[in-house]
Amino acid sequence: MYSAYDHLIERLVTDPEYEVRIDGTVWSKALARKSGTWRQLKNRVTEQGYIRIQYDQRPLFLHRVMYRKFVGPLDPKAEVHHADGDKTNNDPANLVQVTRSEHRVNHPRSRNRWGEWN
Numbered sequence: 001m002y003s004a005y006d007h008l009i010e011r012l013v014t015d016p017e018y019e020v021r022i023d024g025t026v027w028s029k030a031l032a033r034k035s036g037t038w039r040q041l042k043n044r045v046t047e048q049g050y051i052r053i054q055y056d057q058r059p060l061f062l063h064r065v066m067y068r069k070f071v072g073p074l075d076p077k078a079e080v081h082h083a084d085g086d087k088t089n090n091d092p093a094n095l096v097q098v099t100r101s102e103h104r105v106n107h108p109r110s111r112n113r114w115g116e117w118n
């Protein structure tokens with residue numbers, strides 16, 4: 001489930017109506033059509049402490065969005081690890097793509113309902 005919406009992430013990062021910024025904020029022009037100004041998408045924090053945004057009526061993990069936008073291509077079979085252990089720190093320098101087994105080594109105990117570790 002952790003990569004179920006990677007195709008939407010691909011669309012988001014090239015969508016001219018949206019802007020993903022390096023500070024982890026995501027802005028939509030479409031949301032504010034009348035004023036013509038960009039509006040920031042609301043962040044939601046999941047029970048597991050991950051930040052999610054809503055795009056095309058689907059929830060996307062912000063750490064995967066940030067990785068794709070600022071670090072490199074997403075491997076659908078890989079997970080994105082927060083190097084400092086802070087699941088809300090989505091600075092590109094804090095994000096590392098790892099295989100599931102590599103990730104398990106980093107997080108021997110905690111695993112969330114989507115099978116993803118922080």
Ligand SMILES: [Zn+2]
Nearest residue numbers: 081082117118
């Ligand atoms: Zn991790």
